[in-house]
Amino acid sequence: MKTYPSGAPLFSKSLVLAFLVLAFWLWVFGLCQAHGRDELRVISLYAGHTENLLRMGCRDLLVGISAQETYDGPETQGWVRPRQFSARDDVEKYLAARPDLILARPQHLASSPHLWAALEKVGIKIWAKQVLLATELNGYWLELGALVGREAQAQQMVERFKKALAPHEGRSLDRRPGVFLEAIHQQIKTFTPGSIPIWLMELAGGRNVAADVEMGQGRIVVDFGPERLLGLANEVEIYLSQAGPMNRVSLETIKSRPLFRNLPAFKNNRVYKIPEDLIARPTPGILEGLGLMVKIIQEGHGQER
Numbered sequence: 001m002k003t004y005p006s007g008a009p010l011f012s013k014s015l016v017l018a019f020l021v022l023a024f025w026l027w028v029f030g031l032c033q034a035h036g037r038d039e040l041r042v043i044s045l046y047a048g049h050t051e052n053l054l055r056m057g058c059r060d061l062l063v064g065i066s067a068q069e070t071y072d073g074p075e076t077q078g079w080v081r082p083r084q085f086s087a088r089d090d091v092e093k094y095l096a097a098r099p100d101l102i103l104a105r106p107q108h109l110a111s112s113p114h115l116w117a118a119l120e121k122v123g124i125k126i127w128a129k130q131v132l133l134a135t136e137l138n139g140y141w142l143e144l145g146a147l148v149g150r151e152a153q154a155q156q157m158v159e160r161f162k163k164a165l166a167p168h169e170g171r172s173l174d175r176r177p178g179v180f181l182e183a184i185h186q187q188i189k190t191f192t193p194g195s196i197p198i199w200l201m202e203l204a205g206g207r208n209v210a211a212d213v214e215m216g217q218g219r220i221v222v223d224f225g226p227e228r229l230l231g232l233a234n235e236v237e238i239y240l241s242q243a244g245p246m247n248r249v250s251l252e253t254i255k256s257r258p259l260f261r262n263l264p265a266f267k268n269n270r271v272y273k274i275p276e277d278l279i280a281r282p283t284p285g286i287l288e289g290l291g292l293m294v295k296i297i298q299e300g301h302g303q304e305r
Contacts, residue, residue, distance in 0.1 A: 134199035179206035204293035244276025
């Protein structure tokens, strides 16, 4: 080490040590910025994933969302929504956002395989998940929470959901009216048993008149058809139709369809629309959908015991 003429070192040992400590912490800080969970950068292409992240307190992690976002809760107050993304966007748009993690659904992967391959090649993690059954809800929330370092928040969300659900799970009614739950009006499609919408409807006190349909491969929306519906004759006491992007038909259009006029639900004006995001989106928001179904189904149909 170079010394002054007196023999004293140019830098004292304490100064060198301080420099090394500073360099070390700068290096650690750099790693945290690039890889730390607190600085994770997430793009969500599905409104359900986005809502769950918001409920877990991950608002600041989101650098991109879909164009289908509808959730408006306390977590969104004052939120400047990030840029919108879709599976049709190019690689450059995604790279400009510098995401660490992209949350999608399987249909996104199928529609743009080259896009995801290019993004994974540069180290971006792609996670695609679709919740088909009600029994998958809790596991999905916990898995999503673990992905973004919010395990505790995800567990709390599960516990709150279970507590809110408890009063409905042991419900016993004098009578359960027959309910048809429409997924898509034009082809008369319904949901399969075990799916979130059917599970909610049964929790609310309804009896699924289309309980004999089978789940398609990776699908919970299946054909039922007008002939089978008419074949149920007097069983359809309540007709529920989901309202949303998948099924934009108006209540007036449903009620005016001549084919259904002889069904009890139509004769007695018991035909209802219910928001898709409250019965089919895998978020705690389905508790609100359950409440709406309880009001509809139990109105004048037996007393809770």
